Amino acid sequence: MKIAVLGAGNMGLSFSKSFLKYELIKPQNLHLITRSQIKKEIIKSVFPDSEISSFNEVKELEADLIIIAVKPQDFAFVVENLTFKIPGKSLVLSIMAGISIEKIQKFLKHKFVVRAMPNSPTLLGMGITGYTAAEGISFSELMNVERLLNSTGRSVYLEDEKLLDAVTALSGSGPAYFYYIIDAMIKAGTEMGIDENLSKLFVKQTMLGAYHLINNSDKSLEELIKDVASKGGTTEAALKTFDDRVLKSILKDGILSAEKRAKELNQ
Ligand SMILES: NC(=O)C1=CN([C@@H]2O[C@H](COP(=O)(O)OP(=O)(O)OC[C@H]3O[C@@H](n4cnc5c(N)ncnc54)[C@H](OP(=O)(O)O)[C@@H]3O)[C@@H](O)[C@H]2O)C=CC1
Ligand SMILES: O=C(O)[C@@H]1CCC=N1
Numbered sequence: 001m002k003i004a005v006l007g008a009g010n011m012g013l014s015f016s017k018s019f020l021k022y023e024l025i026k027p028q029n030l031h032l033i034t035r036s037q038i039k040k041e042i043i044k045s046v047f048p049d050s051e052i053s054s055f056n057e058v059k060e061l062e063a064d065l066i067i068i069a070v071k072p073q074d075f076a077f078v079v080e081n082l083t084f085k086i087p088g089k090s091l092v093l094s095i096m097a098g099i100s101i102e103k104i105q106k107f108l109k110h111k112f113v114v115r116a117m118p119n120s121p122t123l124l125g126m127g128i129t130g131y132t133a134a135e136g137i138s139f140s141e142l143m144n145v146e147r148l149l150n151s152t153g154r155s156v157y158l159e160d161e162k163l164l165d166a167v168t169a170l171s172g173s174g175p176a177y178f179y180y181i182i183d184a185m186i187k188a189g190t191e192m193g194i195d196e197n198l199s200k201l202f203v204k205q206t207m208l209g210a211y212h213l214i215n216n217s218d219k220s221l222e223e224l225i226k227d228v229a230s231k232g233g234t235t236e237a238a239l240k241t242f243d244d245r246v247l248k249s250i251l252k253d254g255i256l257s258a259e260k261r262a263k264e265l266n267q
Pocket of ligand 1: 008035036074095
């Protein structure tokens with residue numbers, strides 16, 4: 001199988017590393033395409049046995065799977081300036097936020113499109129990807145795509161394409177929400193006099209422990225919260241402030257804004 005990655009940026013390269021790590025393709029069968037010449041050299045040092053090109057250098061593309069990993073805002077420009085044809089039999093896998101299968105098909109004049117939404121922990125093989133496919137793609141082709149996606153973490157097939165915007169808002173953007181909350185917690189620690197390094201350690205280990213408790217406990221989230229929040233104690237005081245300032249509803253609104261933005265990107 002030959003794979004071409006259109007837009008060898010953060011995500012395109014994360015995917016490529018996973019495919020090679022699990023030997024799902026040979027390095028010689030991987031073609032990474034980026035915009036800038038400078039980036040080409042850097043990519044070559046990480047992928048010495050693969051083909052690395054800038055967009056305008058490619059006159060003919062040979063690939064069974066073409067991964068589109070440019071920013072959604074650049075998609076139209078990239079397509080208008082393609083110097084090569086998308087081979088009729090190739091499968092296109094888009095990881096662009098927001099851009100619908102219909103739009104990709106129209107722009108590329110190509111039927112066989114799978115749309116996926118991964119997230120940044122794909123870099124460690126700990127990502128999660130929601131995906132869906134255009135009509136006419138066979139089960140075995142889809143399983144091939146899923147095998148590739150599973151090298152980056154877990155994957156979930158969704159029948160309803162509209163849910164991909166929700167997945168984008170929830171898990172696609174999700175890592176940034178956790179970083180945001182963790183950053184606020186670390187800053188609270190330093191404000192109370194704890195050294196930044198130590199504050200990071202306390203917060204990160206708390207996050208890790210809490211994650212494992214969620215995963216290994218039969219209790220609901222409410223019950224887990226209750227286990228920590230003693231009556232009249234410190235946690236209760238914190239949670240009261242969060243509730244008074246409607247933090248939960250702010251977080252929910254933020255996630256819904258991300259979903260709205262995904263839809264706007266398709267306009
Ligand atoms: N980052 C994330 O956590 C996630 C991102 N995504 C999606 O993945 C896609 C890529 O995101 P990410 O990897 O973060 O982005 P990057 O900016 O890291 O990568 C984008 C790639 O597209 C190339 N590119 C940008 N503009 C143009 C252009 N005008 N013409 C040709 N090539 C261009 C860049 O080339 P160069 O570097 O040479 O400029 C680069 O190779 C996006 O569509 C995003 O929605 C999905 C899930 C998670
Ligand atoms: O912020 C973005 O638009 C992309 C999609 C999901 C994560 N990053």
